[in-house]
Amino acid sequence: MSTASYVLGIVSALAVLGVVIEMLRRRRLRERHAVWWLIAGILALIIGVFPGVLVRAADAVGIQVPTNLVFFVSLAVLFLVCLQHSSELTRLESQSQRLAERLALLETRLDESSQPTHQ
Numbered sequence: 001m002s003t004a005s006y007v008l009g010i011v012s013a014l015a016v017l018g019v020v021i022e023m024l025r026r027r028r029l030r031e032r033h034a035v036w037w038l039i040a041g042i043l044a045l046i047i048g049v050f051p052g053v054l055v056r057a058a059d060a061v062g063i064q065v066p067t068n069l070v071f072f073v074s075l076a077v078l079f080l081v082c083l084q085h086s087s088e089l090t091r092l093e094s095q096s097q098r099l100a101e102r103l104a105l106l107e108t109r110l111d112e113s114s115q116p117t118h119q
Helices: 003-025 031-049 051-061 066-114
Strands: none
Touching: 003 031, 031 051, 031 066, 051 066
16 A cells, blocks of 8 residues: 555544544533544544554454455444444434323423313
8 A cells, every 4th residue: 555545544543433432522422422433533543554463363263355344344334333322222212202101291281271060
């Protein structure tokens, strides 16, 4: 690989880390959602700075083309992000349904208490 591609990899990894950290700082991203992006950015930075790590890791797991390991790890990280978001969405849907049911009960009680009683 050329020096330009190494520099591009390092700059890209630093940009990802910078964006994630800035979003955390501005509270636009919660910590539990940022974990996978931070892991991906750190891995990309390590590979950019020490490209031999990728070759050794690919050899260790029996992958002949190191780039294939990058694609596999990237796909795994994205899968975990999707799984985490699906879990969060399911929890929020359940919570929203419970809140809607509670609101309906409260509105029913309010309607019943505001109606005049006939004696």
